[in-house]
Amino acid sequence: MDKGRDKEINRREFLKGAAALGAASAMGVGFPAVIVHKARADSDYIIKLGYYNCDHMTAAPVAKDAGIFQKLGLRVDVTGTGRVPEAMAAGQMDVGYIGFAGMVRAILKGSPMVAVAGNHVGGSMYIVVKKEITKPQELIGKKLGIGTEPEKNTDNWIWFARTVGIPVEGKNYECFAMSDKDKYLALKTGHMDGFYTCDPWGSMAEYENTGRILYKFGALPSGEWGICCPLIMNRNFVKEHPDLAKKVILAHSMAQQLIYTHPLQAADIFAKNYFVPQDVALMTLFRKTVGETRTLRWKIYRSGYEEQIKHLMWLGTLETAPKFEEIMNPEFLAQSGAPDFDAFIKEKVNPTFPLGMSYGDWKKKAYEVEGKKL
Secondary structure, eight states, rough: HHHHHHHHHHHOOOOOHHHHTOOOOOOOOHHHHHHHHHHHHHHHHHEEEOOOSSSSGTTHHHHHHHTHOOOOEEEEEETTTHHHHHHHHHOOEEEEEEEEHHHHHHHHHOEEEEEOOOEEOOOEEEEOTTTTOOSSSGTTEEEEOOOSHHHOOOOHHHHHHHHOOOOOSSGGGGGGGOHHHHHHHHTTTOOSSSEEEEEHHHHHHHTTTTTEEEEOOOTTTTTSSOOOOEEEEEEHHHHHOOHHHHHHHHHHHHHHHHHOHHHHHHHHHHHHTTTEEEEEEEEHHHHHHHHHHSOOOOOOOOOHHHHHHHHHHHHTTTTTTOOHHHHBHHHHHTTTTTOOHHIIIIITTTTTSSSTTOOOHHHHHHHHTTTTOO
């Protein structure tokens, strides 16, 4: 073997790898082997991705079951109902979907996570109650799935209670903490009077006629949208696998694009992963993409960050917060190849699924897009 020639090939491979990874400094002797090994590691690496069993985070199962991860050459282990902050802090999760407030609190406690893309701007959360309850004041003294000490731990409950003029403190209710699915089952079987939830459980209550949506959360009291839940990554994963990080963000945006443009396909995936009828899945996706405006968004909004921080301060559940640059990194989104969200909506969504269309018309169009009839 020509050792000089082999050394030169390794040098060229190193320079290619360094450029691909955005290397900006000299790395010293021995790094060619590291870069070659890292390339192999990227192709073999199994990305651990977690999300909660909430419709806001449906891009995760859609990216998996629609074959988007596979198309981009990604190997992803997707876990629903995962304990994202804890797993991220323990180094057992690379990518996740998490509520904004929980993310901020976790970062303040030292969790190595960073937000790399938007996911859901807010709204689309509900107070669901049994049919006999028609006004918020009737909730006092009732059995509610709003978590223990909701005045400290449930941001949107505080917002709701203040808005409608009922006590915030949990001592005024019988409070329970459980999964949204279990809360719905408790309501359905008469063991609970109401609960705070995301979809599909609000839509499920309406579909099965077991309860009603008493209150819908939308934009913040300021009238502006905040950040409900972003796409986050472990900082070590971002540092060690920047190319994979960009591909995951692209996959995330592609999943949301599919939800907007092919909602029937997305609803089939949603129904399978959330164990609900297809009609409930369709109702849920309609709310996210048309009925309650375009709440699913991969774009990062600095204004949304600032509005959400102010809102949490007003609620009293956050005393201090990192600066935008400390927890939000829009760089990888900009480099991922994901299209501009606003341009995508204008060009690809508005002509087919405009805001203001009824659920019936939207559902009919969703079938037409796939060449089917209702």
